[in-house]
Amino acid sequence: MKKNKAIILLSLVSLIMAFVLAMSFVKFTSGIKKYNSVIGAIDTDYDVSGGVSYTLTLNRENEKEVENVDDVLNVLDSRLNELGYKAYSLSAQKEVNDGVKDYSIRICVEDTDTVDSDIKAVSAYGTVKFFGGAEEDPSTEIMNEKQSVASAKYAGENAGSYLVEVVFTDYGYNALVEELDANSTYYLKLTLGDQTLLSGSISKDAINNKTIYINTGTEAAARQTAMQIRTGGLDYLYDVSDAVKVSPLMGENAALYAGLAVGILLVVAIAGMLVVYGGFGLIGSLSVLAFALIDACMMVAIPVIKVSAPAIIGIGLSLILCIDGLVLTVKRIREESANGKTVKAAVKTGYKRAFMPIINSNVIVLITALSILAFAKGALVGFGWTLLVGVVISFITNVLLSKMFTALILPLSANKEKFLKLKKAGE
Amino acid sequence: MKNITGKIKITLIAVLVLLLVGFVLFGVLGFNDTADFSDGYELNVGVEVNIGDASKILKETTDAYLSEKNVSYKGYALEKLDEGGTYVFKFKKDVSENISLDDLKTKIETAMQSSDILSGLEVSVNYFARKNLGNKNLWLLLSVGIALVAVFVYTLIMDKLSGATSLITVSVGSALLFFALMGITRIPLAEFFFPCMAVSAMLSAVFACGIIARCNEAFKNVGNDKKSYDSIADECTYSSLFRIAFISIALAVFGIAFIAIGPAYLRILGLQLIVADLCAVFTSYSFTGILWGKCKGLKKSRKTETKTQNN
Numbered sequence: 001m002k003k004n005k006a007i008i009l010l011s012l013v014s015l016i017m018a019f020v021l022a023m024s025f026v027k028f029t030s031g032i033k034k035y036n037s038v039i040g041a042i043d044t045d046y047d048v049s050g051g052v053s054y055t056l057t058l059n060r061e062n063e064k065e066v067e068n069v070d071d072v073l074n075v076l077d078s079r080l081n082e083l084g085y086k087a088y089s090l091s092a093q094k095e096v097n098d099g100v101k102d103y104s105i106r107i108c109v110e111d112t113d114t115v116d117s118d119i120k121a122v123s124a125y126g127t128v129k130f131f132g133g134a135e136e137d138p139s140t141e142i143m144n145e146k147q148s149v150a151s152a153k154y155a156g157e158n159a160g161s162y163l164v165e166v167v168f169t170d171y172g173y174n175a176l177v178e179e180l181d182a183n184s185t186y187y188l189k190l191t192l193g194d195q196t197l198l199s200g201s202i203s204k205d206a207i208n209n210k211t212i213y214i215n216t217g218t219e220a221a222a223r224q225t226a227m228q229i230r231t232g233g234l235d236y237l238y239d240v241s242d243a244v245k246v247s248p249l250m251g252e253n254a255a256l257y258a259g260l261a262v263g264i265l266l267v268v269a270i271a272g273m274l275v276v277y278g279g280f281g282l283i284g285s286l287s288v289l290a291f292a293l294i295d296a297c298m299m300v301a302i303p304v305i306k307v308s309a310p311a312i313i314g315i316g317l318s319l320i321l322c323i324d325g326l327v328l329t330v331k332r333i334r335e336e337s338a339n340g341k342t343v344k345a346a347v348k349t350g351y352k353r354a355f356m357p358i359i360n361s362n363v364i365v366l367i368t369a370l371s372i373l374a375f376a377k378g379a380l381v382g383f384g385w386t387l388l389v390g391v392v393i394s395f396i397t398n399v400l401l402s403k404m405f406t407a408l409i410l411p412l413s414a415n416k417e418k419f420l421k422l423k424k425a426g427e
Numbered sequence: 428m429k430n431i432t433g434k435i436k437i438t439l440i441a442v443l444v445l446l447l448v449g450f451v452l453f454g455v456l457g458f459n460d461t462a463d464f465s466d467g468y469e470l471n472v473g474v475e476v477n478i479g480d481a482s483k484i485l486k487e488t489t490d491a492y493l494s495e496k497n498v499s500y501k502g503y504a505l506e507k508l509d510e511g512g513t514y515v516f517k518f519k520k521d522v523s524e525n526i527s528l529d530d531l532k533t534k535i536e537t538a539m540q541s542s543d544i545l546s547g548l549e550v551s552v553n554y555f556a557r558k559n560l561g562n563k564n565l566w567l568l569l570s571v572g573i574a575l576v577a578v579f580v581y582t583l584i585m586d587k588l589s590g591a592t593s594l595i596t597v598s599v600g601s602a603l604l605f606f607a608l609m610g611i612t613r614i615p616l617a618e619f620f621f622p623c624m625a626v627s628a629m630l631s632a633v634f635a636c637g638i639i640a641r642c643n644e645a646f647k648n649v650g651n652d653k654k655s656y657d658s659i660a661d662e663c664t665y666s667s668l669f670r671i672a673f674i675s676i677a678l679a680v681f682g683i684a685f686i687a688i689g690p691a692y693l694r695i696l697g698l699q700l701i702v703a704d705l706c707a708v709f710t711s712y713s714f715t716g717i718l719w720g721k722c723k724g725l726k727k728s729r730k731t732e733t734k735t736q737n738n
Contacts, residue, residue, distance in 0.1 A: 047618075050507075073560045093555040096468070096523045103558065247507045251690020258693060261684035268680045272673065309696065310622045316681050316700075317626055321633065323677055327670045328637055357640040360585060361633040364594075367581065368574040368629055375570035383567075383622050 006411040013408065017286070020293045039259065041300045045087035045308035046110040047249040047379060048258060054119045056105040056238035066236055069103040075234060076107065079122040082227045085109050087308035087379035089249055105238065108246050110306075114220035116243065121224035123240055126193025126233040130172075132179050137199070138187050142179055148172025150210075152229035154222045161215040162222035166229060173210040180204050190214075192233050197225050250309050258312045265316060266292055269323050277330050279419035283409055284326040287402040291322045291393055298389050305389065311382030314369075318390020321365060325398030329354040337422035346422065347406060355399070362395045438713045442604060449607020458620075459613045466558050467501065468521050472535065473513030475549040479542060482512045485550075488538045489514060492531050498522045502691060513551075521556070528552045567621040571628065575599065578632065590639040593718035594632055601631035601710040608702050619696045627703035630678070634711035638667050642719045656724050660716030671708055678704040 001009075024038040058066065066072065069092040077090055087110070092103035109115060130148060131138040147169055155165035168176065180186050180203065190198035198214050206212055216222040248254045269288060274281035295315065299305050307315075333350030341349060369391060372384035413419035458465075472489050474481045482505060493500065493516070500516040532552040539545040575595060582591035605627040609620065641663035646656075678700060685697030 069558060073558070077560055090560040092558040093469070096521065096554050096556050245507065247505065250692040252505065252507075254690055254693060257685070257689045260688055261681060261693075261697075264684040265677060265681040269677050272677070276673075309618065309692070313619065313622045313626060313696070313700075316678075317629065320630070320674060320678055320681075324633060324670070324674050327673050331670055353644075356585075357637045360582070360636040360640070363581060364578050364632045364636065365629055367577045368571060368625065371570040371574035371577065372567060372625075375566055375573065377566045379618065380567050380622065383625075 001407055001411050003411045006408050010408040010412070013404075017290060017293060020297070021289075024293065024296055038296050038300055042296065043300075043303075043306045044255045045306045045311075045379065045382065046089070046108060047087040047309050048255040048307065048312070049110075050246055050248040051088075051108055051110045052115060052243040053106060053108045053246040054243060055241040056107070056123050057241070058102040058104065059237040059239050062237050064236070066102060069105070072105065072234060072236065075231070076105065076122055079227055079231060080107070080109065080118075081377060082231075083118050083122065083223055085118075086306055086381055087249070108249065111243075111245070114218075117220060117224060119243075120240055121228055123238050124192055124195060124228060124233045125235075125237040126191075126195075128197075128229055128232050129191050130176075131189040131191065132176075133187060134183050134185055136187055138189050143172050143175045145175075146171045148175065149229055152226045154219070154226045155213065157219070162217065162219045164214040164216060164222050164226045164229070166212050166214060168207075168210045168212075170210075173207070176207070177204065180207075190229070192228050193237075195228075197228060254309070255307070258309070262292075262312070262315060262319070265319060269319075273323075273326070278421035279409065279413060279416075280330045280333070280421070283402060283405045284323075284330065286405045286409075287326055287397050288319070288322060290401050290405075291319065291397040294393050294397075295319075295390055298393065299386070302385070302389065305385045306382055307386070308379040308382040310379050311386040314383045314386030314390060317365070318387060318394050321361065321391060322394035322397050324361065325354070325358045325394060326402055328357055329398065329402065333420075334422060337417070337420075343410070343416040343420065343422065347410070351403060358395070358398050362391050362398075365391045435713070435717050442600070442710075442713075445611065446603060446607045449604075449610035451610075452613075453606070453610040456610075456613075459609075459615050460617075465519070467556075468518040468523070469555050469557050470500075470516040470518070470522075470526070471513050471551070471553045471555065472516070472531070473511055473551045474539075475511045475551075477507065477510065477512030478548075479544050481539070481545055481548060482514070484538045484541075484545065485512070485514050485535060488535045489516065489531065492534055493526070496525050498525050504691075523554055526554075528554055565621075567625060571602075571621075571625050575628070586639050586643060589719045589722035590643065592722050593715050594635045594639060596718055597635050597710045597714050598628040598632045600714065601706045602628040604706040604710060605703055608706060609699070612698075612702065614698045614702065615695050617692055617695050619699050623696075623699040623703045626700065627706045630674075630703065630707035631711040634667070634671050634674075634707060635715040637670060638664050638711065638715040639719055641666060642716060646723065656720035657717070660720040664712060664716035668712070671712055675704050675708045 020038070027037045027040055028035050073090055073092060080088055080090070089108040090105070092105050094101070094103045107119060109119070112118070128149070129141055130143045131140060132142040133140045148171060150167045150169045150172075152164060152166045155163040157163070176188075186202055187200065188198065188202045189196060202212070214222075214225060216225055251257075266288065270281075270285040272281075273284040273288070277284060295318070299307060299315075305311070329350060332353045333346050336346035336349045336353070337343065365387065369384050369387035372380065373388065376384055410416060410420075416422075470489070472485050474485060486503075486505075498518075501519050503514060503516045506513045506515055529552075532550055535550050535552070539548060539550065575598065578598070579591050579595045582594050586594070602624050605624050609616070642659055645659045645663055682697040682700035682704065685693045685700070687697075689697065
C-alpha cells in the first residue's frame, strides 16, 4: 500500500476508534435527551450492581407447617430462572429464638420494571384450577381428576396482545370438549389461589391441536401466567414484603472495580506489547483496543447479555485469547524473518502459519462457550455469553483487524526491520 | 527449562503428590464455602438511617464485642437498605450462646451517644439461622465435560490422535490440579470455583494448541527416529515459553488487579484466577510436548510391529 493512502486510512480508522473510545466513557445531555456512555449502558446483574430484596414471611393462616424449606427455595429458584433472572440470591432465615419455627425467605434480585409482579407471581400460593359453565363467572370445577395441562409457554406478540400458549393433555382436552359439546355457550375460568389467570367464553373453534391461547396485556404478564400455569403455586401462603434496595452481592461498587480490573489488564497488555515488540506492539495494541471497543459495544447491543461476576471472567478470558493470538502471530513472523525472508514475506508467512493454531484455540473456547450456554444455569449463562461473543470478536481481531493495521502501519516506516524489531539469523 | 522430557518423572511425582494431598484435604475438610453460598448463621446489626459515622460505629463496636467474647466471623458485608445500613456478620457455626443481643445493642447505642445526630437513631440487632440455595455450578461441570468430549473429537480431526490425547490430558490435568490446589490453599470457593476451573482447562488447551502445532510442523521436517520425538517436544515446548509466560503474566495481572482494588468476593476471584493461571501454565508446559511425543512413538512402534508381522 502506498504511504499516503496508508496515512489517510490509518487516520480515518484512528478517528473512528477515538470516537468510539470517547463515546464509551462520555455521558451527555442534549436538550431533553440523555445519552449514556457505552460502558454505562452495559446491563449489569444484581451480584455486581445491586438490586432489591423481598422477604417472604409465612402467613399465619397456613394450614400446614413447612416440612422442608429447601424444597420451597428450589421451586422459587426454578421459577425465577424461568422468568429470566440469572444472578440472584435466595436464602431462608429464621431468628434463633425459642418458639420461632418458621423460616422467612429472602430474595435479592436485579431491580427491573416488572420485579414486583414477578416476585408476586413466583411466590403465589395455591393450585391451578379450571372452572367451567354456562354462567359468566363459573364456579363448577372441571378437569380436576388428573393433570390437564401438558405445557404452557409464552408464545410471542400478536396484534398488541401477548399470548400464552396452553397445551392440554389428552385427559384435559377430552374433558373440555365434553363440556363444550354439552353447552351451546360455555365460559372457562382458570385460577391460581385467589388470582384469575383466564376468564372468558370459549368455543370448540378456539381449540386447535389441544391448544388454546390466552391474551395478556404485557410480555411480563404473559411470561408470569405461562410460568404459573405450568408450575402452579407454592404449597404454602407467604406474605411478600415491599422491595428494599440492597447493595451488590459481590461488594460495594463491584461493577466499577471489575471494570477497572479489565482496564488494568488492557493497559498492562498494551504496554507489554509496545515494550517487547516495538512496531508490532503498536499493531497489537491497536488490535487489542479495537477488540475491547467492539466487545463493549456488543455487550450493549446484544440484549440477552447481562454482566454478572462470572460474565466478567468470560470478558477477561476472551481478552487474553485475543492477546494470545497476536503474540503467536508476532512470534511466527519473527521466526520467518530469522529464516531469511523479507519483511513482507515474513509477515505474510507468519500470519499463514499462525492461522491454524489461532483457529484451533478459538474453536476450543467456542465449543466450551456453546456447551456452557446449552447446559449451565443462573449467572453462569452470562459467562457463556461473554465468552461466546468475546471469542468471535477475538478471532476477527486476530485474523482481520491485525492484518488491516499491519497493512496500514508498515508502509509508514522507512526501516521496517528496525521498526518491527526483526532479526536475521546470526544477528 | 529446556530439558522438559528429562525432568518428567520429578514433575509427574510432584503433580501426583499435589493431587493426592488436595483431594485428601477436600475429602476430610470439605469445600471452603463462603458464608453466602453455604448454610450458617448471621448477626445483623443495623441502623435506620446511615448517616455520619453510624456504619463505622456499628462495625467497630460489634468487632470489639465479638472479640471480647472470643467469637470470630467468617465474613461480613455492609448492606445498604434504602436509607439505612446493616452490617451482616456471617458465621458457619451457631454462636448464639456466646453473645447477648441485648448487650450488643446497648453497647452500640452507648457508642452512638457520642454524636448528637446519631444518638436518636434506632438500632436493630438480630441473629438468624440461614439456609442458602444449593450450588448450581454443577451444571457448569457437566457442560465443560461435554465440551471436553467435543474438543477431543475436533482435535482428533485436526491434529490426529497424538495431538488430541495430549490436549485433552493437559486440560483435564489442569482442571484437577486447580481442584487440588484449591483444597490445599483453602481459598474460599464462592460462585467462581467452577468458572475458574473451566478457565484453567481452557487456557491449558490454548497453550497446548500452540505447542502441538509446532511439534507437528517440526515432525514433518525430521525423520521418524524415536529420539527425535523427545527433542522435538523439548524444542517446541521451549520455543513456546515466551508466549506462555506473556499470557500467564497478563492473566496474573488481571487477578492481582482484583486482589488489589476489589471488595471481598472479587479478591477471592483474583486469587482463584491466579491459581487457575499457574495450573494451566504448569500442565501445558510440562506435559503437552512429552505426551505428544509418547503418542507418536507408540503409533510408530505399532506400525513397525504390524510391518514385521506382515513380513
